[in-house]
Amino acid sequence: MAVCARLCGVGPARGCRRRQQRRGPSETAAADSEADTDPEEERIEAGPARCSLLELPPELLVEIFASLPGTDLPSLAQVCSRFRRILHTDTIWRRRCREEYGVCENLRKLEITGVSCRDVYAKLLHRYRHILGLWQPDIGPYGGLLNVVVDGLFIIGWMYLPPHDPHVGDPMRFKPLFRIHLMERKSATVECMYGHKGPHNGHIQIVKRDEFSTKCNQTDHHRMSGGRQEEFRTWLREEWGRTLEDIFHEHMQELILMKFIYTSQYDNCLTYRRIYLPPSHPDDLIKPGLFKGTYGSHGLEIVMLSFHGSRARGTKITGDPNIPAGQQTVEIDLQRRIQLPDVENLRNFNELSRIVLEVREQVRQEQEAGEGPVPPREPSAKAPDGLPAKDGKESGHGGAEAAEQSASSGQGQPFVLPVGVSSRNEDYPRTCRLCFYGTGLIAGHGFTSPERTPGVFVLFDEDRFGFLWLELKSFSLYSRVQATFQNAAAPSPQAFDEMLRNIQSLTS
Helix, strand or coil, X not given: CHHHHHHHCCCCCHHHHHHHHHCCHHHHHHHHHHHCXXXXXXXXXXXXXXXCHHHCCHHHHHHHHHCCCHHHHHHHHCCCHHHHHHCCCHHHHHHHHHHHHCCCCCHHHHHHCCCCHHHHHHHHHCCCHHHCEEEEECCCCCECEEEEEEECCEEEEEEEECCCCCCCCCCCEEEEEEXXXXXXXXXXXXXXXXXXXXXXXXXXXXXXXXXXXXEXXXXXXXXXCCHHHHHHHHHHHHHHCCCHHHCCCHHHHHHHHXXXXXXXXXCXXXXXXXXXXXXXXXXXCCXXXXXXXXXXXXXXXXXXXXXECCEEEEEECECCCCCCCCCEEEEEEEEEEEECCCHHHHCCHHHHHHHHHHHHHHHHHHHHCCCCCCCCCCCCCECCCCCECCCCEEEECCCCHHHHHHHHCCCCEECCCCCCCEECCCCCCCEECEEEEEEEEEEECCCEEEEEEEEEEEEEECCEEEEEECCCCEEEEEEECCCCCCXXXXXXXXXXXXXXXXXXXXXX
């Protein structure tokens, strides 16, 4: 028992006492005689003595505690008063702030305000850790993309906005909606950043793990002296980069005014739902992620491209009154390659239409025959050049063998829009790598009478693709969002699929 007590460092172990209780009189006497042996002999038999954690010097304990997750430290403080005193060392919490949340600021300047690194960790970073990451605001059909990050000694919610129409290749724009920080007081302060009068009092309520809401307590800061007209003109310059007089299309003016009236109702209270970035797989056609896309009079919208076996899907993160956020705007059948005709024939819309409609008819016949959907492709179905292997169905123009060979060799094939097809951005690539059959979702205003119509998915490169809407005679160009998002990975593929279903059900 003496040996056990010395190894534990805190007295006889519970297990040792239980074993002692279960012993008979003779066994107990034998154990007592062992305890009376010579200490030197006992040390030789037991081997080197182990040092208790309590016997370590304070500076070593600080180093050990600083390497533990911050969530484990409160339990450690309950062990004894010595641990509790050591855990008030700011060095420990400074390291946890840096390693867990990336706070690289000189936290020593907090000493001026009397706020410790322990306060920053416990009352700011740890308390609001569940709102870090990507979110979609509930703004009716328009949606949005919010990225909540740790920025210095602040937690800031940045709303990401597409570039001004039709410059799909420009970088994203962003503006702060709220921020949380610790100043002189020992509790976190939430401030609304909406409007043009500076930060003002706000509130955040974490409804559940994947949902939270914000509320502004001083909405007068959102108003302008010039009234709604000044607010509209300011919003128009920020949202579209132009004035109403610059927009000559009457239908586009109506859509813009409608969006301003609708979204301005949400300037005092918003609910956000978590979204994840799509998981990637080595066999994906390109890296999945977020893209900016052109949508006619609705301007630029944000779409999430994800891969699901033999199909790819484009889900709207931002939307419009016709196809709201959360809906699946395009679906691509990766087993149905379309071989485009040569450039001269490609200019003929009827020729391209014939090729695409042949594929659609083939799909319809297979469905009627009961073949059902094409099973997911097996992994490693890639050609040596990184393009999908030709194991799927392929349709195209018989005289385009040269174009096919150039595409397979990685050089790409010439691409031009057919005559009569409109595009918001004429600066599209003139060379493409691959084309696939797909369907696009169209609907009337208010998401009435939705239907999927045939089209062509055009892959230009790793960061750009397009979709030609056959029925609309329209072309959408998409460009990758070049931004790094933290805390946005899905816990599992199943969690990502569930997230897609949830955001789609909100607007169905």
